[in-house]
Amino acid sequence: MRRTASSSHDVAIKRLRSDPDFAAEYLEAALEDRDDPRVLLIALRHLAQAQGIAKVAKIAGIERESLYRALSAGGNPRLSTLIAVTKAVGFRITVVPA
Numbered sequence: 001m002r003r004t005a006s007s008s009h010d011v012a013i014k015r016l017r018s019d020p021d022f023a024a025e026y027l028e029a030a031l032e033d034r035d036d037p038r039v040l041l042i043a044l045r046h047l048a049q050a051q052g053i054a055k056v057a058k059i060a061g062i063e064r065e066s067l068y069r070a071l072s073a074g075g076n077p078r079l080s081t082l083i084a085v086t087k088a089v090g091f092r093i094t095v096v097p098a
Contacts, residue, residue: 045071
């Protein structure tokens with residue numbers, strides 16, 4: 001049976017919800033993509049979807065609609081928003097020597 005894109009997306013969201021190590025690797029890979037910074041926004045959106053957008057928005061202190069906009073492919077969130085969302089999904093952004 002062939003998987004649809006939606007089916008693959010659902011599986012990924014379930015794994016992001018249930019496997020914190022996978023979620024950390026997923027977010028780290030997104031941070032390492034230097035060619036397209038939107039990859040980080042999409043990864044954070046997937047993590048937020050896995051935990052529930054409304055819940056993440058509330059924890060981050062952001063309106064749900066604003067969170068959707070900030071984490072869209074065309075979003076341009078403030079650093080404070082990225083930090084709040086990352087913290088709300090259970091992670092933190094750190095800096096290490098390249």
